[in-house]
Amino acid sequence: MSTNEPGTSGISLDDLPLRDELRGKSPYGAPQLDVAVRLNTNENPYPLPEALVDRITERVREAARGLxxxxxxxxxxxxxxxxxxxxxxxxxxxxxxxxxxxxxxxxxxxxxxxxxxxxxxxxxxxxxxxxxxxxxxxxxxxxxxxxxxxxxxxxxxxxxxxxxxxxxxxxxxxxxxxxxxxxxxxxxxxxxxxxxxxxxxxxxxxxxxxxxxxxxxxxxxxxxxxxxxxxxxxxxxxxxxxxxxxxxxxxxxxxxxxxxxxxxxxxxxxxxxxxxxxxxxxHTDTLLGYVEQLKAERDRLVTELRAAGCEVTDSDANFVQFGRFDGPGGAHAAWQRILDRGVLVRDNGVPEWLRVSAGTPAENDAFLDAVRALMKEQHA
Structure with missing residues (x-):
């Protein structure tokens, strides 16, 4: 990750002849934190099936002979x-x-x-x-x-x-x-x-x-x-x-x-x-089977988040945007309170809103428990 702190040469990013339209910008990225449940980067939570891992190994072995x-x-x-x-x-x-x-x-x-x-x-x-x-x-x-x-x-x-x-x-x-x-x-x-x-x-x-x-x-x-x-x-x-x-x-x-x-x-x-x-x-058919599971979990997240008192935008993806967090600290404070319970979601900088990726049923349960606790705190 880039920094404006002086490096070994004693200069910072601001001292370089950088293009004007890049000055003051930050690199794209989401926090990479070691937490129990990571639902912040819209990844598919299911590992590749062993049959596919084996086939990848076979194909890569064949390709390696011609590297x-x-x-x-x-x-x-x-x-x-x-x-x-x-x-x-x-x-x-x-x-x-x-x-x-x-x-x-x-x-x-x-x-x-x-x-x-x-x-x-x-x-x-x-x-x-x-x-x-x-x-x-x-x-x-x-x-x-x-x-x-x-x-x-x-x-x-x-x-x-x-x-x-x-x-x-x-x-x-x-x-x-x-x-x-x-x-x-x-x-x-x-x-x-x-x-x-x-x-x-x-x-x-x-x-x-x-x-x-x-x-x-x-x-x-x-x-x-x-x-x-x-x-x-x-x-x-x-x-x-x-x-x-x-x-x-x-x-x-x-x-x-x-x-x-x-x-x-x-x-x-x-x-x-x-x-x-x-x-x-x-292995398209097998992989698209996981998609159907994630769509069902996505729909469950929408239903449960609304039941917990959150606003939720309709989703056609493998993630859900939810809010609105307009209290002290706004969305980022809510993001931190969810993280404190071991669940990492995404703060995209959209005022009052956060985003969560659909995970496995167990991961989604942990996330929903964290949100319910957060909403209970906010309305205490």
């Missing part, structure tokens, strides 16, 4: 299997040439901004939302515009289109389900924003579907048909329970895939990463 050579630069086999997964689960046929993969969906976003953003260009997202969109925009020299949301955290199409008309972004981010609120964005809203974005100049619209497997709503993947500037971004970190793998991917018009290859680093996906991801895709 003296560079991996497949274009990851064709992996992209083919990702396209097959999307075709089977996304409600729309997808070809290999429409898919691109990278080291996590963050690298996918970075490559898109390198290709379609950059100095002199703008990107917009509707906040609160996934903060890495803005951080990666600044990291690529792209001006970031914070677009509006309603009080209930949904997107007001009228207000959003006015913001887009005023600033004319080159890239638009729509997160569905949204992080940290959990709310999904309906199809008509995405279509309206896409049409508005194209009304003056061609504009890339990125729908970040990192949590879509947990949603009650279908994927927006079919919308890419006939819309060359629409991109669907996905990840294997959540539904596949493979956060440590770092594998993200996109589906779009083949021309978009051609564009990101102009900026991707050579051989960016290691042979080990490709082998591990291919093994995981062989």
């Amino acid at each position: 003296n050579r560079y991996p497949d630069r274009d990851a064709v086999e992996l992209r083919t299997q990702l396209a097959a997964y999307l075709t089977r689960t996304g409600g729309h046929p997808v070809r290999t040439e429409q898919v691109w993969a990278a080291n996590g969906s963050n690298e996918v976003i970075q490559q898109l901004l390198q290709a379609f953003g950059g100095p002199g260009r703008r990107a917009i997202g509707f906040e609160p939302s996934y903060s890495m969109h803005g951080l990666i925009a600044r990291g690529t020299g792209t001006e970031w515009i914070s677009g509006p949301r309603r009080e209930d955290f949904t997107i007001d199409v009228g207000a959003a289109t006015r913001a887009m008309t005023a600033r004319r972004p080159d890239v638009v981010f729509i997160t569905s389900p949204n992080n940290p609120t959990g709310t999904a964005v309906d199809r008509d809203t995405v279509l309206a924003l896409y049409e508005e974005a194209q009304s003056v100049k061609p504009t890339l619209v990125v729908v970040d579907e990192a949590y879509v497997e947990f949603s009650h709503r279908p994927s927006l993947l079919p919308l890419i048909e006939g819309r060359p500037n629409l991109v669907i971004s996905r990840t294997m970190s959540k539904a596949f329970g493979a956060a440590g793998l770092r594998l993200g991917y996109l589906a779009a018009d083949p021309a978009v895939v051609d564009a990101v290859q102009l900026v991707r680093l050579p051989y960016h996906l290691s042979a080990v990463t490709q082998a591990t991801a291919l093994a995981a895709l062989e």
Whole structure:
């Protein structure tokens, strides 16, 4: 983690010739604390099944024999299997040439901004939302515009289109389900924003579907048909329970895939990463079974939190936003009181609200007990 304290050279971060737009910023990250229950980073709490671990070992062993050579630069086999997964689960046929993969969906976003953003260009997202969109925009020299949301955290199409008309972004981010609120964005809203974005100049619209497997709503993947500037971004970190793998991917018009290859680093996906991801895709049905368990636990959290007296935003993800904590210290004080009981949740900086990931039933019980105790204290 970076610091402004003087280092061995006697200078601090502020003394370096850092780009102006990075001064005063903090790196992305959540607290990594040694506590009994960690529900702060939207990880899948279930370890990979032993059969999959064995298959990963086999595939990595095969890949290891060729580590003296560079991996497949274009990851064709992996992209083919990702396209097959999307075709089977996304409600729309997808070809290999429409898919691109990278080291996590963050690298996918970075490559898109390198290709379609950059100095002199703008990107917009509707906040609160996934903060890495803005951080990666600044990291690529792209001006970031914070677009509006309603009080209930949904997107007001009228207000959003006015913001887009005023600033004319080159890239638009729509997160569905949204992080940290959990709310999904309906199809008509995405279509309206896409049409508005194209009304003056061609504009890339990125729908970040990192949590879509947990949603009650279908994927927006079919919308890419006939819309060359629409991109669907996905990840294997959540539904596949493979956060440590770092594998993200996109589906779009083949021309978009051609564009990101102009900026991707050579051989960016290691042979080990490709082998591990291919093994995981062989066990899709088992992994999606864990998703169904987490959806049930997510729904239980919503019900129990409301019964405890919390406000909760409707969630289509594997996490729940809950509040409101407007007493002394606000949300951060509530976060600390929950932590004092051995449960780590996320303080995203959204005033009066916290976020909790759906864990195992036992983890969720511990969390709910901590919240009930907190609410009892606050109303004593």
